[in-house]
Amino acid sequence: MTKLVDLDWENLGFDYMELPYRYRAHYKDGQWHTAGLTEDATIAINEGSPVFHYGQAAFEGLKAYRCKDGSINLFRPDQNAARMQRSCQRLLMPEIPTDMFIDALKQVVKANEAYVPPYGSGGTLYLRPNIIGVGPNIGVHPASEYIFTVFAMPVGNYFKGGLKPTNFLAANYDRAAHKGTGQSKVGGNYAASLLPGAKAKEQGFADCIYLDPLEHKKIEEVGSANFFGITNNNEFVTPKSPSILPSVTKYSLLYLAKERLGLETKETDIYLDDLDHLVEAGACGTAAVITPIGGFQIGDDLHVFYSQTEVGPVTKKLYDELTGIQFGDKEAPEGWIVKVD
Ligand code: PLP
Ligand code: COI
Secondary structure, eight states: OOOOOOOOGGGOOSOOOOOSOEEEEEEETTEEEEEEEESOOOOOOOTTOHHHHHOOEEEOOEEEEEOTTSOEEEESHHHHHHHHHHHHHHTTOOOOOHHHHHHHHHHHHHHTGGGSOOTTSSOEEEEEEEEEEESSOOSSSOOSEEEEEEEEEEEOOSSTTTTSOEEEEEOSSOSOOTTTTTTSOBHHHHHHHHHHHHHHHHTTOSOEEEEOTTTSOBEEEETTEEEEEEETTSEEEEEOOTTSOOOHHHHHHHHHHHHTTOOEEEEEOOBGGGGGGEEEEEEEETTTEEEEEEEEEETTEEEEOSOSSSOOHHHHHHHHHHHHHHTTSSOOOTTOEEEEO
């Protein structure tokens, strides 16, 4: 095993760190030209690049996990490749083939292996694949050239406190429309979430939870994670909506809740005026992992789920099952783990 660099592995936050290597590929004349790994963390592009003006950009987020035996796992990277292909279709960008996507991830992890946090530290190597439309352009039309990049950094908790419940605020803004780009992981959705997210944080909340853009009566998702709840009759429920991001973590939890915990599972409407039937709630995603939601501020009312200080028992079991699989301690369903070797 490569000797690790000297970092405070137990106390990593979720902050940018420039690592030695990243992957680059360039799309031109209808095909991908692979540049491979580079030490250059900057990208110089034409001022007319559509990424600057019209937000022609999509990204992904996934992690590499250090196992007890020192080996490294990727968790369901094919799902991120597929979602990035759907994001590219939505923004008229060229798709990155799954093999090329996974090969890029492996190259970046291997080249930066000294930064993959040790087993048991709670840290992981976060991978950020990213595609942008570049080249001279001024009208509203797609770029003729694209850059695909994958960079990485060691991270800890996204929401402070990890498994300690935290409070969220019901947003007064929408981030995506039903026939818009909410299902795609594209930059514009996150630009739209900056103001509501900042307002929520100013008031002491971890982030905001968006409501359905038609009536603002149902829960949609957190700006960086999906929402789930555990009902008083032991169901795992999560919102069904055309404007939320199909989370790899959420679909993994739907499977684990049913197959490993024996819960009923449902993607369904979750109404603000019917939250009492949820005995636990959480935010789930690659960065968020599972973050228990203690309180949910809706207007003047703070709705408290299981507890504001303690994670609920079902949420804890789901967390243990999910992270046990990711770090190689529990048996993974077929195809979920890809080894970096
Ligand atoms: N929803 C949004 C808006 C996100 O940015 C993310 C993060 O990727 C998620 C949900 C969770 O998705 P995943 O579990 O695939 O990371
Ligand atoms: C992720 O969980 O990977 C995300 O992309 C969330 C966020 C940091 C925007």
